[in-house]
Amino acid sequence: MTVAPNSLAGGAEAMAAEVLVPRLLVPVLLALVINLPGDRALVGFPVLTLLFATLLEPRLLGRATYWFLIAAALSIKILHEPYNCANHYYLLTYLAASLGLTLGAPTAGRSEILEANTRGLLCAVMGLATLHKLLSAPFRSGAYLYQAMLDGTMLRSFGFKVSQRYDELTAANRELARAFRDADPRAVESVRLLDFDPSLAGAAMVATTLVIGVEMLLLVLFALRPRARVSHWLLLGFLAGVFVSREENVFLATVAVLGVSMCPRSRGGEQLVYLGMILLLLAFSLLDILNPL
Amino acid sequence: MIRRYATTALLLLIAIHQIVLVYSAGLTRWRGGGFGMYSADHPAMRRVWVEFLPGSDAAPPGTAAGGRWRLPMGGEEYREFRRLEWAARTLPNHRNLMRIGDTLAGLPGLAGCAGLAVEVWGEEFDPETTTLERRLVDRLEVAGRGLPGAPCGSAG
Numbered sequence: 001m002t003v004a005p006n007s008l009a010g011g012a013e014a015m016a017a018e019v020l021v022p023r024l025l026v027p028v029l030l031a032l033v034i035n036l037p038g039d040r041a042l043v044g045f046p047v048l049t050l051l052f053a054t055l056l057e058p059r060l061l062g063r064a065t066y067w068f069l070i071a072a073a074l075s076i077k078i079l080h081e082p083y084n085c086a087n088h089y090y091l092l093t094y095l096a097a098s099l100g101l102t103l104g105a106p107t108a109g110r111s112e113i114l115e116a117n118t119r120g121l122l123c124a125v126m127g128l129a130t131l132h133k134l135l136s137a138p139f140r141s142g143a144y145l146y147q148a149m150l151d152g153t154m155l156r157s158f159g160f161k162v163s164q165r166y167d168e169l170t171a172a173n174r175e176l177a178r179a180f181r182d183a184d185p186r187a188v189e190s191v192r193l194l195d196f197d198p199s200l201a202g203a204a205m206v207a208t209t210l211v212i213g214v215e216m217l218l219l220v221l222f223a224l225r226p227r228a229r230v231s232h233w234l235l236l237g238f239l240a241g242v243f244v245s246r247e248e249n250v251f252l253a254t255v256a257v258l259g260v261s262m263c264p265r266s267r268g269g270e271q272l273v274y275l276g277m278i279l280l281l282l283a284f285s286l287l288d289i290l291n292p293l
Numbered sequence: 294m295i296r297r298y299a300t301t302a303l304l305l306l307i308a309i310h311q312i313v314l315v316y317s318a319g320l321t322r323w324r325g326g327g328f329g330m331y332s333a334d335h336p337a338m339r340r341v342w343v344e345f346l347p348g349s350d351a352a353p354p355g356t357a358a359g360g361r362w363r364l365p366m367g368g369e370e371y372r373e374f375r376r377l378e379w380a381a382r383t384l385p386n387h388r389n390l391m392r393i394g395d396t397l398a399g400l401p402g403l404a405g406c407a408g409l410a411v412e413v414w415g416e417e418f419d420p421e422t423t424t425l426e427r428r429l430v431d432r433l434e435v436a437g438r439g440l441p442g443a444p445c446g447s448a449g
Contacts, residue, residue, distance in 0.1 A: 083314070083325045083384040090307065090326040094300040101296045113296050120301030125328050128308050132322050132329030135312075138418065139332045147418040147425075177425060181340055184361055185414045185427045195423040204420075246331070 017261045018102050018110040021118075022061040024260060024278060025095065026051060028253045029070070031285040032092060035250060042080060043089075046073035064104035071096035088251040094121055095254065118261040119226045122235075125255070126219040133212050145211075146204035150193050151177055154245050169196045214238055226262045232270045235259045239277055249285040253278050318386040319413075319430050325384075336382040339415045339430065340364075343397060346408040346434065364393070385413035385431040394435030408436045 030051060033044045050070055053060055060066040074093040078085050098117035102110050138144040148154035152170025173193045180191035218238060221231040236259070239252050260274045304326070311327030314320035321336045322329030341364040364378040373396060381389040390411040397409060413430040 078326070083320060084380060085324060085326070087324075087326060087328050087330055090304070090328075094304050097303075098300045101299060105296055116297035117300050120298055121304060124301050124304050124308070128328040129330075129332070131312075132327065132332040136322065136329070136332040138334070141420065143418045143420040144331075144333065146420045146423075150423060177338075180425055181338060181416065182363065184363075185340070185342060185412070185429075186361070190424050190426045193423045193425065201420060248330075 016111055016265075017263075018099070018114050019062070021095075021114065021257060021261045022067070022099055022103075024257050024275075025092075025099070026054065026061070027282050028250065028257060028278070029092065031253065031282050032088070032250050035285060043074065043077040046076065062103060064100045064102075067096045067100035067103060071100060086251075088248075088254055091121065091125065091251070091254050095257065115226065115262050118258045119222055122255070122258045122262075123219050123223050126215050126222070130212055130215045130219065133208075133215070139208065142201070142205040142208045145207050146201055147193075149200045149204055150195070165196070169194055214241075222262070227264050227267075229267065229270065232259060232263055232267065232274075236270070236273055236277065239281075243277075243281065243284075247284075249281045253281040253285070256281065314384065314386075318384060320384045320386075321382070323383075334415060336379070339382040339385075339413055341378045341381050341393065342412045342414060343393070344410040344412065346410060381411070381413055387433060390431060390433035391435065394433060398435055408434060410434045 102114040133139045151173045256278045307326040311325035322333045344361045412432045415428045415430045
């Protein structure tokens with residue numbers, strides 16, 4: 001007996017993007033709220049109140065006003081601290097506003113409106129990420145990723161081992177960097193990090209080129225062929241790659257929701273992988289809370 | 294048309310504003326809605342230092358007279374500085390440095406302060422030598438309130 005992938009995804013084959021995306025966004029917003037570092041009351045209370053309201057009245061998820069209210073609740077933090085607000089707040093706010101714009105339109109054109117919104121958002125995010133990396137001299141030269149490899153902030157999540165003593169040596173480098181940063185800058189002008197693997201410099205240059213190339217390719221593919229299989233598999237590969245190297249679970253889950261919204265209903269396999277990816281990211285987000293470093 | 298592209302247009306407007314601030318005011322690429330994370334050093338790598346200028350015989354509560362301090366200093370009276378310090382790390386512009394200077398200059402223990410300088414320090418990594426080197430991101434001098442005729446919060 002064969003089971004259609006979509007049936008595993010809870011009947012996603014029958015669900016239009018403008019119905020599926022609001023349902024996926026609820027757990028992402030919940031993960032955002034419970035991961036808030038300090039100002040839970042400012043953003044957490046209004047967003048949580050709105051999320052709990054859907055337990056009493058699930059049809060709220062299909063209302064434009066509801067999503068504009070979510071966008072307004074998220075923008076409280078942005079307006080309060082515009083220059084200290086992480087980018088996923090901005091992205092979730094745009095996505096919630098996109099749902100408001102979509103659900104306020106006549107039913108017939110909703111899928112196209114949502115796709116136009118999420119396609120624009122994803123292309124803009126990839127374009128800006130590429131632009132910043134190209135404009136940043138430390139990133140362009142490979143120095144940024146080399147430093148991240150030496151202090152273990154890049155390859156940490158899944159314990160990639162470039163050396164048997166990788167954890168120990170990167171921890172030593174992090175301690176050297178911390179002591180240097182905390183010391184009087186007039187008294188201590190520099191510190192040398194342990195260079196435990198000469199091949200890392202070359203690997204950092206390769207990684208730099210790869211990151212810029214993939215982000216640029218995602219921009220081009222989603223601008224030209226947002227529904228193509230290759231676009232979605234590249235995005236899924238990108239999400240998996242970032243997932244193993246950085247702890248950015250809420251941001252990645254939001255990007256995965258953007259991907260789902262552009263994935264045609266005929267592509268059940270890709271939809272299923274997106275859903276699995278979102279579940280995994282949210283599960284790790286929860287683990288981060290239970291096991292803080 | 295508006296329904297399809299309004300959110301993208303808003304994102305791009307905010308991102309352009311962020312890029313302008315990155316180059317004009319030292320805003321970190323990580324913050325401000327420009328999606329420049331993982332392209333340059335994180336604000337957590339920056340530090341804010343306060344230097345009491347020559348002639349100061351005053352000191353913040355709980356510290357020795359004169360000298361240099363890294364923010365945030367310990368003690369409940371400095372709670373406000375944690376927020377100000379982080380704001381200066383992410384956006385080390387005149388306004389944010391002035392807020393730190395003015396708040397410090399207004400502390401009771403600094404009545405005789407000749408003036409102070411607020412500095413934001415970052416770092417640069419040299420891949421050839423695997424060395425972290427200091428980089429002064431910004432510095433602002435603020436006159437003390439305790440001296441006759443010294444205008445409060447004047448920038449140097």
